[in-house]
Every structure is written in C-alpha cells, then in structure tokens.
Amino acid sequence: MQPSSSKTGWFPIVLRLDGERVLVIGGGNVAANKVQLLVPTGARVEVLSPALSPELQTLAEDGVITHVQIDVTEADVTARLPGCRLVYIATNDNALNRSLAAVCQAANVPVCAVDDPGVSSFITPALTTRGEVQVAVSTGGAAPVLARRLRAKIEEILPAGLHKLADFMQTMRLPLRAKLPNPSDRRQVWERFLDGRGSHLALSGDTAGAERELDRLLNDHSLQGEVWLVGAGPGDPNLLTLAALRLMQDADTVLYDNLIGPDILNYVRRDAERIFVGKRRNRHTLPQEGINDELVRRAKAGERVLRLKGGDPFIFGRGGEEMEALMEAGIPFRIVPGISAANGCAAYAGIPLTHRDCAQACLFITGHARADGTLELAWETIALRRQTVVIYMGLNMLPFLCTQLKTHGLPGTWPAALVERGTTPQQRVFTGTLDTLPDLATQHDVVSPTLVIIGEVVNHRVQPTQEVQ
Numbered sequence: 091m092q093p094s095s096s097k098t099g100w101f102p103i104v105l106r107l108d109g110e111r112v113l114v115i116g117g118g119n120v121a122a123n124k125v126q127l128l129v130p131t132g133a134r135v136e137v138l139s140p141a142l143s144p145e146l147q148t149l150a151e152d153g154v155i156t157h158v159q160i161d162v163t164e165a166d167v168t169a170r171l172p173g174c175r176l177v178y179i180a181t182n183d184n185a186l187n188r189s190l191a192a193v194c195q196a197a198n199v200p201v202c203a204v205d206d207p208g209v210s211s212f213i214t215p216a217l218t219t220r221g222e223v224q225v226a227v228s229t230g231g232a233a234p235v236l237a238r239r240l241r242a243k244i245e246e247i248l249p250a251g252l253h254k255l256a257d258f259m260q261t262m263r264l265p266l267r268a269k270l271p272n273p274s275d276r277r278q279v280w281e282r283f284l285d286g287r288g289s290h291l292a293l294s295g296d297t298a299g300a301e302r303e304l305d306r307l308l309n310d311h312s313l314q315g316e317v318w319l320v321g322a323g324p325g326d327p328n329l330l331t332l333a334a335l336r337l338m339q340d341a342d343t344v345l346y347d348n349l350i351g352p353d354i355l356n357y358v359r360r361d362a363e364r365i366f367v368g369k370r371r372n373r374h375t376l377p378q379e380g381i382n383d384e385l386v387r388r389a390k391a392g393e394r395v396l397r398l399k400g401g402d403p404f405i406f407g408r409g410g411e412e413m414e415a416l417m418e419a420g421i422p423f424r425i426v427p428g429i430s431a432a433n434g435c436a437a438y439a440g441i442p443l444t445h446r447d448c449a450q451a452c453l454f455i456t457g458h459a460r461a462d463g464t465l466e467l468a469w470e471t472i473a474l475r476r477q478t479v480v481i482y483m484g485l486n487m488l489p490f491l492c493t494q495l496k497t498h499g500l501p502g503t504w505p506a507a508l509v510e511r512g513t514t515p516q517q518r519v520f521t522g523t524l525d526t527l528p529d530l531a532t533q534h535d536v537v538s539p540t541l542v543i544i545g546e547v548v549n550h551r552v553q554p555t556q557e558v559q
Contacts, residue, residue, distance in 0.1 A: 100230045106234055108132035115162050116180035117142040120204055125179045164193050176200040187312045202497045207231030216241035221253020251293040258292040258300050279307050315389035317416055319409045321402040321428020324435050326513035327353045333426045341396035343388055349400025382415035389421045402430040406456050426475045432480040435512025435541045440554045443478050448546035451477040457484025473498035478545035485540045489528040505548035509541045
C-alpha cells in the first residue's frame with residue numbers, strides 16, 4: 091500500500107483515563123471546558139490555579155476535582171508530573187503556557203496548550219458523545235471552528251438512544267462470542283442485527299425484544315450472503331448516492347473496477363477485503379466470467395459482496411450479465427444506480443445533453459471495438475441532426491468514428507467535444523468539430539477515460555464554476 095500524499099502529523103487515539111491523574115493548569119472557563127470532558131472518564135483531575143471559575147469552584151467543593159491554589163511556576167509543574175497521565179494548560183498567559191508546555195514535553199508527558207497546537211503533543215477533537223459512543227472530529231488544530239461545525243452536524247444525525255444500542259451490544263458481546271467463536275460469523279450476525287429491527291428495539295430501550303431478535307438471527311441457519319451491484323458515479327466522490335455510501339460501509343468484500351479511484355475507495359469500510367477486477371486495454375485482471383463466478387462463490391460463503399462500478403452498472407458496465415449470473419445461481423442481489431459518465435461528465439463540462447433548440451434526443455453508444463478490431467454500428471441512426479451522441483470508450487477509435495459520421499451524412503463542421511477524466515480534478519475539455527477532433531486528441535495527449543460528445547449542444551457549452559481546468 092502506498093503512503094498517503096497528505097500528511098497531518100496527528101494520529102487519533104482513545105485513552106483510558108479511569109483512575110489516572112490529570113493536571114489542568116488554569117481556572118477559567120476554558121479550563122472548565124476541559125475539566126467537563128475529563129470528569130466523566132473517571133480521571134483524578136487536579137486543577138492548578140490561584141482562583142477558580144464558579145463552575146470549577148462548585149466541582150471542587152463537591153469533591154469532584156482537587157484544587158491546588160497556587161500561582162503556577164515551572165517548578166510546581168515539574169514536581170507534579172511524576173505519575174501524571176496528561177496535562178492541559180489553559181491560563182490567559184501565552185508565554186507561561188508555552189514555558190509550561192516545554193516542561194511537560196521534556197518530561198515526555200502528553201500536554202495540550204489550549205489553542206496553541208504548535209507547542210502541544212496532543213490536541214482535543216470536537217466530541218459528540220452518546221454514552222460509550224464517542225465521535226471525534228479533528229482538523230489537527232488548523233480550524234477548530236470547522237471541527238465544531240462538523241460536530242454540530244453529527245449531533246443532528248446520531249439518535250439520542252444510541253448509547254442504549256451500544257450498551258446492549260456490549261452486554262451481548264461475550265454470550266455471542268461463546269455461541270459463535272468465528273469472528274466473521276459474529277460480524278455477520280451483528281451487521282444483520284443493526285440493519286434490521288433489532289437495532290430499533292435496542293435504541294428504544296426494549297432490551298428483551300432486542301435479545302429475542304438477536305436469538306432469532308442466531309438460530310436462522312438460512313442466512314446467506316448477497317451481492318450489491320452499485321454505481322459509483324463518474325469519479326467525483328461527491329456524486330456518490332446515499333445508498334451507495336451505506337452499502338460501501340456494510341460490505342465484507344468489494345470488487346471494483348479500473349475507474350474507481352482512491353478518493354472513492356476511501357469511503358469503503360476499512361476492514362473490507364478489496365479486490366481489483368478492472369479491465370484496461372489489452373489487459374483484463376479477471377475476465378467477466380471469472381468476476382461472475384467470484385460474486386457467486388463469495389455470496390454462497392455468506393459474504394455481503396459489493397460490486398462497485400464506475401458510472402452506472404447498467405450503462406456499458408456489464409451489470410446485466412452479472413445480474414443474470416446471480417439469478418441463475420439463486421443469489422439475492424440489489425441494484426443501486428449511479429450517475430452515469432454521460433450525465434456527470436457532460437454536466438461538469440457545461441454541455442447540456444439535450445436542448446430544445448437543437449437536440450430532442452440523446453443517444454449513448456460504445457466505441458469499443460471487437461477483438462478483431464471491427465466496430466459495427468447503425469450509422470444511419472447515429473449520424474442524425476437534432477440529437478446528441480455520447481460515445482463511451484471511443485478514444486482509440488476516434489478517427490474512424492468521426493470519418494463514419496461524416497460518411498453517413500454529418501458535415502465535417504459538426505460540433506464535437508472530448509471530456510477527459512470527467513468530474514475529477516484532472517478534468518480537461520476540448521471542443522472542436524468532426525474534422526478537428528482527432529487532431530485535438532493527439533495534440534493534447536488525451537488519455538482514457540475520455541467521453542466523446544457530438545452534436546450542436548456543444549455550441550451551448552458554458553463553463554460551470556465547479557469545473558477544474
């Protein structure tokens with residue numbers, strides 16, 4: 091696996107603080123915010139400050155925290171670091187904060203100088219908490235306001251009873267392990283529990299009902315895998331559908347194509363097995379029959395298999411062949427359409443596929459030649475005016491395609507365009523005519539994947555704001 095090109099410098103972890111000593115230096119509202127995060131963990135919190143805010147004073151009087159009333163010096167901190175798990179520094183003196191942070195760093199004790207990540211060895215993410223469930227958002231200290239905004243959105247999404255679901259799953263974890271020693275079997279049962287009515291019962295606090303549903307799943311020996319034929323869109327991860335995102339997070343195995351880039355694969359759940367089955371020119375990693383067999387084999391073994399395809403699975407994606415193979419084998423399957431390359435690439439290029447002034451129809455065709463190099467198409471229905479023709483996989487046959495369209499009635503001045511790597515940051519758009527398009531492709535070293543758009547709609551192109559040149 092290649093290392094990521096982006097480098098944050100921060101690595102998120104979750105610390106066990108129950109019974110550990112934690113120092114908080116400062117007695118104001120900022121320090122109080124950190125104390126409020128620490129107290130529920132069971133940490134032994136010591137606050138070093140000459141005075142306390144009313145909130146901290148109440149906690150000290152109730153014995154929740156220990157107040158050490160001093161004007162803090164480097165010597166004071168040094169004396170209290172042995173046995174300390176971590177330190178928060180939140181005084182209103184930036185110079186003091188930095189000097190105290192240096193003392194902690196020298197003693198190799200994790201320290202956070204609030205709002206000063208440059209001298210900190212850890213930072214606190216924006217937290218959303220539902221009991222044992224915690225969701226953390228961090229920007230590496232670069233944009234705390236953005237982190238808080240994202241946390242607010244997460245707060246809206248997470249159900250209030252999520253802690254009840256987590257508590258139930260924790261309670262049943264050991265009993266389920268005793269009944270199902272195989273981790274893969276347990277994971278499948280939990281996945282089906284979460285996808286079904288069991289999760290709703292647990293969220294509502296109906297523990298008895300949730301336990302009955304879990305027992306039902308354990309005793310249902312007919313449970314088997316299934317296959318999901320999912321379109322991932324033309325390249326921009328923002329064009330993934332909500333259904334596609336959910337299945338990408340649920341799949342045990344992902345079989346993906348050449349057009350599925352790393353930005354999209356990042357949305358696949360981390361522990362899913364990923365299998366590249368893409369087809370490049372003159373080189374097929376796995377022939378289509380082999381892909382069909384692999385889908386069937388894995389589903390029969392109980393796996394939930396995601397067949398992830400660029401664009402839409404039923405538009406030149408051979409999803410129909412895979413669907414027929416699954417039906418013949420009796421494998422349950424689902425289909426999730428995706429934004430096709432034609433729709434997505436044309437939109438990002440600012441080219442309407444239809445227009446009432448010049449195109450009342452839109453035709454999708456493939457320019458992929460047969461093994462013997464021939465390409466037989468119904469040219470008399472393609473070389474027509476008042477329609478748009480979108481050609482998939484047509485780059486290698488571009489001179490032949492343009493010649494045939496002119497031979498069958500379209501003028502050499504007929505508008506045409508190339509959209510290379512559409513919807514991605516590397517997108518390039520070239521407009522011309524049937525006469526000039528092949529030379530444009532050669533001149534600019536256009537590479538696959540490239541979509542060819544032919545028709546007067548090209549003249550209506552307006553560069554959209556989202557296009558990246």
